[in-house]
Amino acid sequence: SQTIHQWPATLVQPVGSPLSLECTVEGTSNPNLYWYRQAAGRGLQLLFYSVGIGQISSEVPQNLSASRPQDRQFILSSKKLLLSDSGFYLCAWSKGRQDSPLHFGNGTRLTVT
Amino acid sequence: EDQVTQSPEALRLQEGESSSLNCSYTVSGLRGLFWYRQDPGKGPEFLFTLYSAGEEKEKERLKATLTKKESFLHITAPKPEDSATYLCAVQAAGNTGKLIFGQGTTLQVKP
Numbered sequence: 001s002q003t004i005h006q007w008p009a010t011l012v013q014p015v016g017s018p019l020s021l022e023c024t025v026e027g028t029s030n031p032n033l034y035w036y037r038q039a040a041g042r043g044l045q046l047l048f049y050s051v052g053i054g055q056i057s058s059e060v061p062q063n064l065s066a067s068r069p070q071d072r073q074f075i076l077s078s079k080k081l082l083l084s085d086s087g088f089y090l091c092a093w094s095k096g097r098q099d100s101p102l103h104f105g106n107g108t109r110l111t112v113t
Numbered sequence: 114e115d116q117v118t119q120s121p122e123a124l125r126l127q128e129g130e131s132s133s134l135n136c137s138y139t140v141s142g143l144r145g146l147f148w149y150r151q152d153p154g155k156g157p158e159f160l161f162t163l164y165s166a167g168e169e170k171e172k173e174r175l176k177a178t179l180t181k182k183e184s185f186l187h188i189t190a191p192k193p194e195d196s197a198t199y200l201c202a203v204q205a206a207g208n209t210g211k212l213i214f215g216q217g218t219t220l221q222v223k224p
Contacts (some may be wrong), residue, residue: 006156034124042216043117043200043214043215043216043217044157044200044202044212044213044214046212049211059211076144090156090157093158099144099145099164099204101145101147101159101162102147102159102212103159104149104156104157104158104159105156106154106155106156107154107155107156
């Protein structure tokens with residue numbers, strides 16, 4: 001069966017510091033991978049998605065970036081965090097079919113102080 | 114603009130008191146409507162996919178239905194362990210995996 005791992009679970013970082021969140025998927029090959037952010041009281045917002053190694057699409061302009069160095073690894077990064085980057089970050093995967101459901105990891109709670 | 118609206122925002126039920134959650138959507142070419150359950154501090158857990166009007170899916174005490182404009186998540190004789198936030202999301206044609214989520218309905222079931 002497929003599993004998705006996301007870490008760390010919680011993170012407190014000062015403004016201006018760098019960020020690296022990692023996500024890996026097991027039990028499937030060539031998945032579509034996604035980064036979503038969930039702010040308090042707001043719905044999930046798609047940040048990035050990837051249909052293959054090195055292929056990244058950005059949905060929202062911001063100071064975050066994503067990379068996919070391996071087939072089942074997805075990384076969310078920032079060079080300098082802003083207070084507004086605080087939130088709950090969720091990684092997800094889906095099969096390549098257009099109507100496949102997304103399966104989410106357990107998220108990273110990021111607090112920028 | 115593609116949009117998803119869920120109601121109510123919060124719902125309190127007594128154990129055994131059946132009810133329904135609503136998800137209204139506007140999307141250009143529906144490829145799928147998805148229901149998720151999210152527990153506090155956790156990622157959303159996939160429940161159902163509905164593809165066309167008239168379709169129904171069931172899982173234990175949950176039943177999801179779909180019309181051309183909305184979906185309902187019916188909860189029959191809920192138990193306290195059904196307490197969670199339920200999220201609805203739609204995928205438009207041509208948007209692989211790019212789901213548009215509603216704000217969710219937070220359900221609390223009291224024993």
